[in-house]
Amino acid sequence: MNIEETSELVLQFQKRGGILPVAVQEYSTGQILMLASVNQEALEYSVKFRIAAFYSTSRKKLWVKGESSGNQLRVEKILIDCDQDALVYQVTILGGGVCHTFNKEGNNRKACFYRSLDFDEMKLQFLEK
């Protein structure tokens, strides 16, 4: 089967030890909130409940985002790449921010990508005002 041109879902989990990368993108704005990993179980959970779930590479188990914090993500769309070995979750933030870190107001930061690289200094700049 030509996995690039088919409408069959044949995710290539076996290529990468059962785990594929996923970019989590806010559906309404296009902002990238975080990068994570999924296995078959996490994908099935996300499809069934429309709540973003991942595979925690540190805890080595299913990670339903926001299960303890309440900061869940509603899955609006899932995109699959040409090689069927990478995904995008397009989501709506249901609770507070996605990141476990906090901004100056004491709220979870919206996205994990809150710093950009200063090419001249090779230092990080905080994007928040």
Place this chain on the structure above:
Amino acid sequence: MNIEETSELVLQFQKRGGILPVAVQEYSTGQILMLASVNQEALEYSVKFRIAAFYSTSRKKLWVKGESSGNQLRVEKILIDCDQDALVYQVTILGGGVCHTFNKEGNNRKACFYRSLDFDEMKLQFLEK
């Protein structure tokens, strides 16, 4: 050092065997074009030349995107996540599309994410008209 709140660049390459995931996002639109990997060499190339370079996990070497096809990506910004183990390249497409596959017009598809998952059928739908 608290890597989450510092402006020091201390990418955690050692956490993941020298390779970190990167989401490649079109700077002007926010569209996610592809997911890839970077090592130290690829990041340094991308910063020095402002042309997106990756680490090819299949060929196990530096992959300067578009070096042979001409479909290069100009690096506008690089974002780093809280844990300093994931990146976003925000880019401008200099040549044709990013993907190695072709659309019906015979051009490289703009993004590798040209299919979405139909949750009811568990099949892929082509996003292109």
